[in-house]
Amino acid sequence: MLGYVCKYTPVELLEAMGAEPVRIQPAVTSFNHADALMHPNVCSYAKAVLEVMAEGGYEGIVLTSCCDAIRRLEDVLKEQYPEKFIYMLDVPRKVNDFSIGIYRKRILELADAYSAFSGKVYSREALIEILERERESARINAAGEKPDKLRVGIIGARCPETVKTLVEDNGGKVVFDISCTGTRREEALAPYLGSISRESTDPEGILSSALLSQLPCLRMADARGRSDFIAGFGNEIDGIIYHTVKFCDVYSFEYMQMKKDSQVPILKIETDLTPQCSGQIKTRVEAFMESLAAMRGTTEKKIAGKAAESEMFYVMGIDSGSTSTNAVIMDKDKKIVASAVIRTGAKSADSAVRAAKQVLDESGISENDIAMTVSTGYGREAITAAGKSVTEISCHAKGARYFNKDVHTILDIGGQDSKAIRLDDAGEVADFVMNDKCAAGTGRFLEAMARTLEVDISELGPISFESSKEVSISSMCTVFAESEVISLIAQNTEKADIARGVHRSIAGKSVSLMKRVGLVPGFMMTGGVARNKGVVKEIEEALGAKIYITEDPDIVGAVGAALSALEQVEK
Amino acid sequence: MNIARTYGNIVRKKLESDPVKAGKLIRKGLHLEGFRVKHLSDKRIPAGYKYLNYKGITVVADALDDPEHCAWTNIFAPVEILQNFGLTSVSMEALASYLSGFYLEDYFIDRSESCGIASTLCSYHKNFIGAAEAGVLPVPAAAVTTTLACDANVQSFRYINDIFNIPTYMIDIPHEYSEESLSYVSGQLRELICMLEDITRRKFSEERLREAVARENETKKYFLSFLDKRQRHEYPNTLTLVLFQLFATHLSIGEEWPLEAFRMMDEEIEAYPESGQKRLFWIHLLPYAQMALREYLNFGGDINVTCGDFDLDYIEEMDADHPVDAIARKMILNIYNGGFERKADAIADMIRKYDPDGVVEFCHWGCSQSSGGVMLMKEKVRETGKPMLILDGDAVDRRNSPDGQIKTRFEAFLELLGKGGETA
């Protein structure tokens, strides 16, 4: 097996030498080797490939001069596996006669090198045969099919299989995948192989020209073909998933542009290609699919149902967050009967049971009177009592509109993450972003700062109002910020001023997050941090607008879940 | 009191409400800084450096005042060709550094991040993109960049082009030198020349390009001679002044003033006494925003940065008779082009030649040139027997550059140098 990583690799040429080229699609669980051998900032894909090579099984790998990360990977692989065939192919970024000529020469050099390594020889006839076959099989596959499912396109850097599975599990079909190695080979090259035949005298030239002419990746100087490609689908796609890899800068640019121009909803996800990370993006993909379905009108909101008009019944919503678990009971007229907020323990399922019990006790309603329970939040799937689980994105949207019908932009700051959601006029999720990568701008950050200041978290807000001097906490990372606060304390800076600085830092992060979905007036803040008036004040100042906050900002998600439960019952 | 910061705060107030005004203030600030450097700067600074510093600032300030004769570039762009059309190169690295000089980088970096740019992207790029997005930079006549060394250029310049519709040319530099790659690159340079003829409605003059390349050769001669002397003589400097050398070795090379600056420096240095200072060799980026290091290195009595690889990335004499090919060759054979190994070997050779007491590399967050290659670099430096210090931080974004950590590492390194240690 000879590994490769990039669609510009002359796979056909290697096959014509009798090699067995295999596209490396890593799904690794740890970066043990990579962390020891590479700088932490190197992209996760490059690291994952190193892990795959460490597992063994490959005689070598053909890399392309894609980016610095891959170049660095080459250095490390060469150093670690001197006995293997580690080859770097420099791919031109432009397509013209010069570059095609250069690339032709380079792929033949690759053939020579591989020949010297393996003893296998290149056969021109074999190459012609392979290219002909590729062209033909593309024709057969072209017979189209029309899915009635949600049609999703995938773009970006190296999308892991797990994302596609998620799409399919949630009622979607992947219509195209043009991430680095996602494209089907024959479909990518066939259009440029028209002239290949037994008589071809320069199949290598045809191959290098086809390789360079295929749908460009972002590394190419002229990448306009990409937007044309997507535009070609017109309204035949429902949504686009933009996948980027942690520490890859290349692909965020296109996303920015697409986000500005695209008619189709786009979800950006970033993974490090580990299964753990796929777990984290699950919520986002699910919420995205939910919102696509809502837009398409597949969720019928028929109000007819098993529950008779007159009969009273109740529903429950449970929001299982990382810091608190919140439960709400609502009657059939959408009136909140009772609510409970408890701290999430080690097991989210146990906390959910406790919260449910507490809210039932409080309301005096028996479990049997609850027609439906919907769970949401981080731990929603562990809650077995729930009839259905819905993501916190949809639930916050529903909950927010329940309290205030003018809300368009929601900022939710939880203990571990923060998110911004934009609603359209109908109250559907139009866009959302989440920050769950670092503590900055979350409740956790506030807690750490309160600890450093030696005040109770609940005091932080009130204290900050006594501030008389501007102090800024510039570090974004909790660890650095902590040492900044310590040195401020050492310089005898007033706690009040520091607290206010901390709030301003959170406000800055939050407003950036909100900007990413668009600052549509009608602001609301949810989540525990909304109780901190100091934070709210700073955000309001940064926005230049008032923020709506309910009396009980923790339960908005749970209320949304209860509303979902009502919809379920009414169906 | 920190004047730059105070001034920056004034600009900051305008950024949101009136970016054009903010842009004007930034330009005015640069002119003021130019004035300060010329008339009021530290008396210890030698005349040669003063001139270099003054030019580095005013060239950019003037170019921003006259955007029609200005091109946005990156540090490796073929500036000689742009000069031929009366265009001054303002590199995005220089712009980013200046914005950071006014303590405004946080605003622009946040701005680009809130548009969706990866937070892990190098902050030179984020700063530049944010400033362009914010509308504080006047739109230039053209933008020219290369793929040399830095992958992000293709993306940043494409993005900028999409916003402003600036005629943009990207030069693709193959990793290896060969006859084919030379024709590929000079073919692109000729294409660039056509584009510039169109935009500026001026004719290209091969004769003038020849002169520029000849001047470039002479400039480098003076610079190399200065560097040789610098290893023995004192010549008071600051970290910023060393950084400013890049204007003369890159952004303005081929023009008159860099020749003049290095000639002055080369002559002036002889009047300074020989010194027993410890000498540092600096790899790649000199942080513009790093206050902590200034304490140790500015006019440092015992320790000084006396040379770096960035100014020496291509020192071969160029063939002035074939100037376009010569420029193409210069780009392909730049030590920053291609694999890290080549660069690391070239730098190790420089270290052997200049024989410093220690080597420092500042690993700029988000730059794969530094983070990607630093382990290999360390290996190669070890082979030279010189102690090496690796600093991690952000050359532009103060928020990512923890002063404390840098201080500790730097002091420890100084202690080690004092003891004549082997490695750090």
Ligand code: SF4
């Ligand atoms: S970005 Fe382009 S060059 Fe890089 S691996 Fe993907 S397809 Fe290949």
Ligand code: SF4
């Ligand atoms: S994911 Fe990005 S950084 Fe990583 S190899 Fe691909 S293009 Fe390079």
Ligand code: SF4
């Ligand atoms: S510091 Fe590195 S990433 Fe940033 S512009 Fe320079 S070479 Fe590119």
